Amino acid sequence: MARPPQGYPVLIQAGASADGQDFAARWAEVVFTAAQTLDEARAFHRGVKRQAAAYGRDPDQLKVMPGLFPVIGRTRAEAEDKYAVLQDLVDPVVGLGLLTQLLGDIDISGCPLDGPLPELPPTEGSTSRQQLVYDKARREGLTIKELYRSLTGGRGHRIVIGTPEDVADLMEEWFTAEAADGFNVMPPVLPEGLDDFVDLVVPELQRRGLFRTEYESTTLRGNLGIDRPERGAATELPLGPGPFATQE
Numbered sequence: 320m321a322r323p324p325q326g327y328p329v330l331i332q333a334g335a336s337a338d339g340q341d342f343a344a345r346w347a348e349v350v351f352t353a354a355q356t357l358d359e360a361r362a363f364h365r366g367v368k369r370q371a372a373a374y375g376r377d378p379d380q381l382k383v384m385p386g387l388f389p390v391i392g393r394t395r396a397e398a399e400d401k402y403a404v405l406q407d408l409v410d411p412v413v414g415l416g417l418l419t420q421l422l423g424d425i426d427i428s429g430c431p432l433d434g435p436l437p438e439l440p441p442t443e444g445s446t447s448r449q450q451l452v453y454d455k456a457r458r459e460g461l462t463i464k465e466l467y468r469s470l471t472g473g474r475g476h477r478i479v480i481g482t483p484e485d486v487a488d489l490m491e492e493w494f495t496a497e498a499a500d501g502f503n504v505m506p507p508v509l510p511e512g513l514d515d516f517v518d519l520v521v522p523e524l525q526r527r528g529l530f531r532t533e534y535e536s537t538t539l540r541g542n543l544g545i546d547r548p549e550r551g552a553a554t555e556l557p558l559g560p561g562p563f564a565t566q567e
Contacts, residue, residue, distance in 0.1 A: 325540040326548040335363060335447035344370030348545050349382045351503050353448065353476045355455055360385050360477075360498035380545055382500040385493070386476030389486045390507050391515040398480045405507055406468050414467035421475055423449045432464040451475050472507055483519040490520075491529055501543075 332339070332347035343350045344367050354360035363385075368378035390405070392398030411432075419427060423446070425439050436456040441449075452475060456466050472478065479489050493499040506512030524530035536542045 322550065325538045326550075329540050329543065329545060339447065340367050340370060343367055344376070344381070345374050347381060348540075349384060349543065352383060352385050353451055353474075354385045354498070355451065355458075355475075355477055357493060357496060357498055359451075360493055361496055364498050364500075382543055382545065384501045384503045385499050386473070386505050387486075387490070387502040388473035388476050388478045388505045388507060389512075389516060389520065390478070390480045391483060391486060391512075391519055393482065393519070395481045395485065398482065398485075401507075402478075402480050405472060409468050409471045411464075411467075414471045415463075417471055417474075418452070418463070418467040421448050421452050421470060425449075427463065430463055433462050436461075436463055436466060448475055473505065476503075476505060483523045486516075486520045487523040487527065487529075490524065491527060494529065 329348050330346060331349040331351065332343045333351040334340075334342070335352050340363075350367060352360075352363055354363060364383045367383060368381060371378045371381045390398050390402045392401055415428065415432075419425065422439060423441075427436070427439070430437060436453065452466070452470065455461070455469070455475070459465075459469075461469065469478070477489075479486050490499075490502060494501075504513075504516060506516060521530060525532055531542075534542055540547060
């Protein structure tokens with residue numbers, strides 16, 4: 320059968336632990352990650368690119384895309400009102416369950432919700448996400464209740480609440496500071512949240528020369544600026560057992 324236009328599908332990875340970053344540097348073409356601050360995002364971006372170069376790869380062929388949870392209003396007050404409504408919809412059982420999951424399935428049900436997050440043992444799950452949650456709680460002085468409410472929407476990714484200009488400001492700052500090559504946009508609700516981003520933020524990014532006005536390619540790979548792999552490159556992929564684990 321004919322080889323697909325992209326050579327093979329874009330390889331996307333998520334995971335920020337030491338093992339996850341090493342795997343991404345060796346194999347991934349796009350990395351989804353979570354970062355709360357510019358410094359965190361820049362450190363991850365530089366680190367994984369440096370590792371990719373150590374594997375003999377072109378760092379520009381690895382695109383780092385932090386998650387972004389934008390709550391958009393035509394005014395900041397409107398955006399804050401939207402976020403407040405979403406926060407009021409968070410069911411305590413769901414919120415506490417999500418926080419427990421993000422902490423690596425460590426049970427905190429016996430802790431007072433209006434108290435701070437206590438010191439907990441290391442998880443055998445996602446250590447990077449557990450550390451991100453700890454850092455957010457300490458940095459912002461959040462109670463357990465405030466913490467799970469803030470995490471339920473963004474799942475630990477960066478939340479930005481404001482006007483289209485506010486959202487574009489953050490995206491431009493992270494991009495120009497080499498903290499992100501793009502973003503994994505996570506609308507708070509669908510379809511309205513995505514419509515707000517497309518109708519309000521995208522034109523602002525285009526006005527600043529930060530986003531295309533038309534597609535350059537007919538494939539995802541091409542529009543991401545990732546080269547089409549040479550024939551035979553698929554033989555190097557880390558394939559596992561299963562009916563689709565075949566190689567050229």
